[in-house]
Amino acid sequence: MSDTAPAPVRTMTMAKALNAGLRRAMEDDPKVLLAGEDIGKLGGVFRVTEGLQKDFGEARVIDTPLAESGIVGTAIGLAVRGYRTVCEIQFDGFVFPAFDQIVTQVARIRWRTMGRTPMPIVVRIPYGGGIGAIEHHSESPEAYFAHTPGLKVVTCSNPVDAYWMIQQAIASDDPVIFFEPKRRYYEKAEVDTTSTPLPLHSSRIVRPGRDATLIAYGPMVKTCVEAAEAATDEGRELEVVDLRTLSPLDLGPVFDSVRRTGHAVVVHEAPVSVGLGAEVAARITEECFYSLEAPVLRVAGMDVPYPPSRIEEDYLPDLDRVLDAVDRSFSY
Amino acid sequence: MSEVRGARPDEAEPAVQLLTPEGERVEHPDYAFTGDDAMVRDFYAQMALVRRVDAEAIALQRQGELGLWPSSLGQEGAQIGAAYAMRSQDYAFPTYREHGVTITRGIDPLRLLAMFRGVDTGSWDVLEHNTYMYSIIIGTQAVQATGYGMGLERDGLVGSGDPERDAAVVCFFGDGASSQGDISEGLVFAASYNAPVVFFCSNNQWAISEPSERQSRAPLYRRAAGFGFPGVRVDGNDALAVHAVTTAALERARSGNGPTFIEAYTYRMGAHTTSDDPTKYRLADELEHWRARDPLSRVRTYLERSGAADAAFFDAVDADADALATRLRRECLTLPVPSLAQTFDWVYAEPSSELAEQLARHQAYADSFEEAR
Numbered sequence: 001m002s003d004t005a006p007a008p009v010r011t012m013t014m015a016k017a018l019n020a021g022l023r024r025a026m027e028d029d030p031k032v033l034l035a036g037e038d039i040g041k042l043g044g045v046f047r048v049t050e051g052l053q054k055d056f057g058e059a060r061v062i063d064t065p066l067a068e069s070g071i072v073g074t075a076i077g078l079a080v081r082g083y084r085t086v087c088e089i090q091f092d093g094f095v096f097p098a099f100d101q102i103v104t105q106v107a108r109i110r111w112r113t114m115g116r117t118p119m120p121i122v123v124r125i126p127y128g129g130g131i132g133a134i135e136h137h138s139e140s141p142e143a144y145f146a147h148t149p150g151l152k153v154v155t156c157s158n159p160v161d162a163y164w165m166i167q168q169a170i171a172s173d174d175p176v177i178f179f180e181p182k183r184r185y186y187e188k189a190e191v192d193t194t195s196t197p198l199p200l201h202s203s204r205i206v207r208p209g210r211d212a213t214l215i216a217y218g219p220m221v222k223t224c225v226e227a228a229e230a231a232t233d234e235g236r237e238l239e240v241v242d243l244r245t246l247s248p249l250d251l252g253p254v255f256d257s258v259r260r261t262g263h264a265v266v267v268h269e270a271p272v273s274v275g276l277g278a279e280v281a282a283r284i285t286e287e288c289f290y291s292l293e294a295p296v297l298r299v300a301g302m303d304v305p306y307p308p309s310r311i312e313e314d315y316l317p318d319l320d321r322v323l324d325a326v327d328r329s330f331s332y
Numbered sequence: 333m334s335e336v337r338g339a340r341p342d343e344a345e346p347a348v349q350l351l352t353p354e355g356e357r358v359e360h361p362d363y364a365f366t367g368d369d370a371m372v373r374d375f376y377a378q379m380a381l382v383r384r385v386d387a388e389a390i391a392l393q394r395q396g397e398l399g400l401w402p403s404s405l406g407q408e409g410a411q412i413g414a415a416y417a418m419r420s421q422d423y424a425f426p427t428y429r430e431h432g433v434t435i436t437r438g439i440d441p442l443r444l445l446a447m448f449r450g451v452d453t454g455s456w457d458v459l460e461h462n463t464y465m466y467s468i469i470i471g472t473q474a475v476q477a478t479g480y481g482m483g484l485e486r487d488g489l490v491g492s493g494d495p496e497r498d499a500a501v502v503c504f505f506g507d508g509a510s511s512q513g514d515i516s517e518g519l520v521f522a523a524s525y526n527a528p529v530v531f532f533c534s535n536n537q538w539a540i541s542e543p544s545e546r547q548s549r550a551p552l553y554r555r556a557a558g559f560g561f562p563g564v565r566v567d568g569n570d571a572l573a574v575h576a577v578t579t580a581a582l583e584r585a586r587s588g589n590g591p592t593f594i595e596a597y598t599y600r601m602g603a604h605t606t607s608d609d610p611t612k613y614r615l616a617d618e619l620e621h622w623r624a625r626d627p628l629s630r631v632r633t634y635l636e637r638s639g640a641a642d643a644a645f646f647d648a649v650d651a652d653a654d655a656l657a658t659r660l661r662r663e664c665l666t667l668p669v670p671s672l673a674q675t676f677d678w679v680y681a682e683p684s685s686e687l688a689e690q691l692a693r694h695q696a697y698a699d700s701f702e703e704a705r
Contacts, residue, residue: 033486059486065524070475070517077479077501080458081487097513104469105476111678112453112465118681150679173681201684248684 008194015185017159018048018124020193021166022086026056032170033078035062035071036088036124045090046126046185068098075121076105084120084170092127093136099144106175107150118173122166127155128219128269129316130183132309139306140270142218145177146247146279153247154200155179157221159189161244164197172200179246181219201245203253209237212263212326215254215280217243220267220317227322238326246276254280255287262293263329267317272300294332297325338621340537340544345551347597348577349567353625355633363576367416369640375416375571376631376641377649379408382432383628384653385441386602388660389448393606397664398448404431406569406601409627410534412436413574414502414596417582420462421489421499423480425473428466429534430504437463441656445664452670470509474518474531477503481527481585490528491588500528500585502578508539510555511547519559519593528585530578531556531593534568536600541613556593568598569627599625 012020026032034049034056040063043050053061064071068089075085089095095102102123109119129138146153152174156162162180169176198204206221207228214224221242228238239257243249258264264284266277281296299317307315336343350365351357357365382404389401404411411432418424418437426433435441438461447454447466454465464480467473481501484490489499509515510533522529533552537544544552556563562584566577574596581592599622603610635641676691677683 065517065520067517067520069514070478070521073472073475073514073517074479074482074521077476077481078483078486080464080476080480081483083483083486100469100514101472101475105472108453110681111675112455113458113678114452114455115678115681116455117458152680152684248686 006193009190009192011188012159012163012191013186013188014156014159014162014180015046015048017163017191018166018180019050019052020191021163022049022052023055024193025167025170026052026060029084029170031083033060033062033083033085034088035064035075035085037064037066037071037090039063039088044088046182048124048180048185049088068094069101072098072101072106072121072123076101076109076119079119079121080117086122086124086170089123089125091137092125092139092141095123095125095141098123102145102151102177103148107148110174111150119175120170120173121175122169122178123175124178124180126182126185127179128181128183129306129312130219132312134309135306138309138312140268140301142177142179142246143270143275146276151175151177151247152201152245153177153179154245155181155218156244157181157184157218157242159187160191163191163193165200165244168197168200179218183219184222187222201248201250203241203243203245203250205239205253205257206242207238207240209239209261211236211261212238212265212329213254213257213261214238214240214265214267214322215243216240216267217246217276219269223317223319224267224322227319227326230319231323231326236326249279249283251280251283251287254284258284258288259291262291263326264292264296265299265322265325265329266296267299267322269301269316271303272298273303275300294329297329299325336621338615338617338619340618342545342551343597345565347565347567348573349570350573350576351570351630351634353569353630355630355637357634360573363573363580365572365576366579367572367575369635369638371416372572372631372635373641373645375412375575376628376635377652378412378436379432379571379628379631380649381653381656382408382412382435384657385435385660386431388657389445390606392445392661392664393448398445399450400605400607401448402429402605403600403602404429406599406622406627407534407536408432409571410568410574410596410598413571414504414532414578417575417578418502419499421497422462422582423499423501424463425477425480425501425503426463426466427473427504427506427509428468429506430466433504434463434466437461439463441660442663442667445660446667449664449667451667471505471512471514474503474505474515475521477501478518478522478525478527478529481522481529482525484528485525490586498586500530500582502530502532502582504532504534506539507533507535507537507544507547507552508542510552519555519591522591523559523561526588526590528588529591530581530585531591532578533593533595534598535595536598538600538604538610538614540604540608541610551595553593553595559593561591561593563593563595565595565597568596569625569630571627571631
């Protein structure tokens with residue numbers, strides 16, 4: 001190992017962990033390309049791709065015209081030639097110009113070709129609120145994509161998952177919509193780059209507990225862990241499940257947990273109606289009906305457009321709203 | 333502006349033409365047909381074949397054997413001229429009306445019938461014939477074609493100087509598609525990266541019921557200037573001119589000099605699809621005007637007058653086309669129908685246990701009827 005080789009265990013922010021994961025994927029496979037707006041010299045508006053164009057060149061780290069449909073559509077043509085393009089959508093609210101290419105094209109090409117032509121495309125989307133942004137910069141559009149057959153949808157909640165999941169998503173022969181919780185980009189953790197990661201499409205119990213099950217993903221995992229810590233003051237031990245994969249879902253660990261606790265609360269930032277929480281609640285009801293002591297409750301954003309940032313704290317689920325739901329579950 | 337009965341409003345705009353509707357070979361200062369009479373005979377044979385396949389498909393639809401068919405009638409000159417200009421290493425992104433392109437690229441027309449019969453989704457091998465599936469969402473193929481061209485460049489297959497190696501892409505679309513954002517994005521990306529793409533717009537004058545002047549106030553080929561690369565209008569019913577113009581554009585693209593926009597000025601002689609009724613929105617005068625500009629009859633007149641083909645040639649062409657139509661009809665009626673369960677296998681490369689459980693539940697439900705019998 002040379003003097004400049006990075007140490008195998010490093011403390012990284014999520015943004016740096018994603019950068020390290022992208023770098024490693026590009027080193028491992030010369031067919032991996034990055035494409036997006038401002039991802040080259042600037043390194044992306046969140047600096048996730050910082051330094052990669054300098055090291056891998058403009059042919060592999062592609063600054064694109066400002067056209068999201070073009071970014072994803074060109075990735076399809078590149079995939080037909082065997083390239084694996086990681087598209088960066090600058091902000092969640094900007095994905096919709098590419099929605100057609102993702103939903104009517106990327107998601108269906110393997111199916112249309114009867115399995116002959118894989119679409120190993122990753123679409124990275126920084127998502128969620130809590131950063132004081134203007135309109136269209138704080139959205140949680142994951143349900144649209146999880147509702148689309150042919151796509152896989154994942155989201156990381158911490159630097160360790162970010163480092164591994166981005167590499168696994170790139171290695172996947174299926175298209176993966178990769179949601180990055182932008183308000184957690186600069187939170188740090190120790191990342192062991194030599195460890196063996198969990199499979200990409202698996203959920204994980206991040207905090208064990210016997211009294212109730214909190215189910216969350218992305219930015220809300222930290223909120224739920226903090227809620228669980230606070231609940232110990234009231235003598236309640238809350239189990240927290242990080243879904244990690246939204247399509248396909250991996251609900252086995254959720255069912256096991258709910259069968260033990262009898263109480264389930266699903267938490268996400270996206271509007272409550274017809275969101276991931278509704279699907280998770282329905283599936284828990286189907287699988288764990290006789291174990292439930294109360295209906296599955298949801299703590300989520302409301303069915304209004306994401307509010308102006310000065311009042312976003314009122315909209316976003318927080319520790320108190322999560323614990324309020326737990327109280328309601330126990331008083332049912 | 334137009335004084336000619338049945339002529340389109342912008343028909344006076346100059347277009348490259350090398351064979352007049354009367355079958356006369358004419359010169360053009362910038363473009364020349366490089367093929368010989370044998371190639372002209374091939375053009376005729378292939379156009380006649382495609383026209384026969386089209387007629388058979390319409391008949392099959394009328395008899396309830398296809399769900400739908402978009403006719404290519406009248407556009408054979410544009411399709412065959414362009415497809416013959418392509419080399420095997422070039423790549424085509426066709427629309428759902430480009431039957432002349434897909435068949436010339438080597439795809440069995442039975443695959444087209446399968447798609448419109450509803451037994452599959454148009455699933456020829458997109459690598460075997462270097463021809464993508466038919467695009468159904470209008471315009472989506474423009475950015476995809478540009479991406480493919482970007483891939484060719486990264487693979488060192490553009491501008492190497494080796495004619496057996498250098499490759500380019502032809503992106504087919506129509507006048508209706510020209511209004512789609514994806515077409516503009518494709519043109520922007522291709523210009524920005526100097527990608528080896530020929531944007532081939534078959535302006536057949538009608539997007540279902542909307543005339544081309546609803547899509548554009550200026551002739552479509554002029555759009556290229558705004559994107560910073562050449563545009564040219566060609567008589568789309570003149571296979572020789574289309575071949576010459578497309579050959580030049582492909583050569584330019586393959587050698588690393590970037591994209592070209594070709595507007596092939598043609599006419600959709602049939603309905604948009606078998607579900608359409610064009611008598612509701614266009615006049616018979618227009619059809620008469622364009623019938624006199626038919627892409628097949630001008631080539632036939634040339635071949636007959638010049639003595640390059642005799643009656644035996646035309647008889648053989650007709651016999652081959654009839655034989656193909658007979659074979660297609662027979663095989664269409666016995667095309668295998670996949671099971672719903674099979675389609676589950678196509679969705680993901682790495683299967684999901686969730687989907688497997690969904691299928692298992694459905695199969696148990698379906699099997700319960702079998703047991704009850």
